[in-house]
Amino acid sequence: MSDVKFDGVSFRYPTGPADVLRDLSFAPRAGEITWLFGPLGAGCTTVLLIAAGLAPRHTGGSIGGSVSVLGHDPQATETALAGQIGFVTATPQLQLSxxxxxxxxxxxxxxxxxxxxxxxxxxxxxxxxxxxxxxxxxxxxxxxxxxxxxxxxxxxxxxxxxPKVWLLDEPATALDASGRALAYQLFRMQADHGATVLVASEDVEALALVADRLVVLRDGHPVLDGPPKTLLAGDAIWDEGPGSTAVAALAREAGRMVESSRFAAPYPITVEEGVARWR
Incomplete structure (x- = not known):
């Protein structure tokens, strides 16, 4: 079941020379945390702006394809979705009343x-x-x-x-360690209670542990889609640009210098996994 659906969506900003999103089709599932990840300019933030009804309504630009949030087109209605979407960005000052x-x-x-x-x-x-x-x-x-x-x-x-749908754009950037823990605990609880949680973030270390699904975007198009722990432990995520956790990066670099199965993929992605393999 999905409360958010993108079907063949393309998007271009008014001053953009090319589409930021290209034929994007995916549907984050209710009851899960879906993590959008990609290199700079991949389109992750734009996905959230469209789902929130902010793009192109407030940003300008042109959109193709179809988007559905809780059964409504977010571009066509504001009142029907009022109070049902929680949208959080990395700049809290801009979200105050x-x-x-x-x-x-x-x-x-x-x-x-x-x-x-x-x-x-x-x-x-x-x-x-x-x-x-x-x-x-x-x-x-x-x-x-x-x-x-x-x-x-x-x-x-x-x-x-x-809210039934959470749209989170780098929600933990301004938070200290205790704040990050509380925020991710809340998002996890919301998903466990049936909400759709869609987060765009480079907070790899945290989301590797709390996200249910990882969708990697490159040039506005999904190139990888699967369990975070599986994708972060492989080589493909490096080939597509964004990379993985610090421990996975260490293992991958060591594997280039030392030919040993201890440093081969699938890589450990947490300190605990690294200690278990290398001790």
Whole structure:
């Protein structure tokens, strides 16, 4: 089952000399974390912008093919998908309402605009703040927070809605280690409860462990698609550009210098796997 479907999608930005996406067809599955990964310019962010209804509506450009999110064309409707999509970018400052006086009001902003009664808003906001461990910031002004604190608040502002679809563009960039752990724990929990989680990120070390599916894009087209641990342990992901984890890179480089099965593919992708093979 899939709540998000791309069928033969192509896309070009207004000033672009070529298509950013080319005949892209794929469908992330509900209940899974699907990870989009690729070299610079592969089109991963553009996929999220299209699914969120932001491209080409706000970016301009031309699109071909068809896109469906929860049974709707995201380019044709905004109201039908309101509150059902959680969209998070790497720049939390750009995702704030700009009018909320406190963090609590910021997280409550969208539910209030959707017409939720206060009896529903209060527990939902408190839950979302607790999930990201920012309940102690509830009375702070958003503008006084650090980048990492703001990112947690933005994620909480999406989590409060319990969206059916999560669209995440480098969601952990501004977070410290504890924040990253909480964020990925939340995304995993959302997927386990049936949400479709689509994340574009270069956070290889984390997503190698939490993602269910890896789709590698190159020049706007899928070139690899499968379990992350399988693809990251092979050579093909290096041939296509993005590479793998630090441990896999070490094993691959060692294999070029020392002819030994200990350094041959499939490569270990975590420290624990490397220790188990090389000790």
């Amino acid at each position: 700009g009018i909320a006086g406190t963090v609590w009001e910021e997280v409550a902003f969208t539910p209030a605009n959707l017409g939720w009664p206060i009896e529903r808003i209060r527990p939902a906001v408190d839950r979302a703040l607790e999930e990201l461990a920012v309940e102690h910031l509830s009375r702070r002004k958003p503008g006084t927070l650090s980048g990492g604190e703001l990112q947690r608040v933005v994620i909480a502002s999406m989590s409060v809605l319990t």
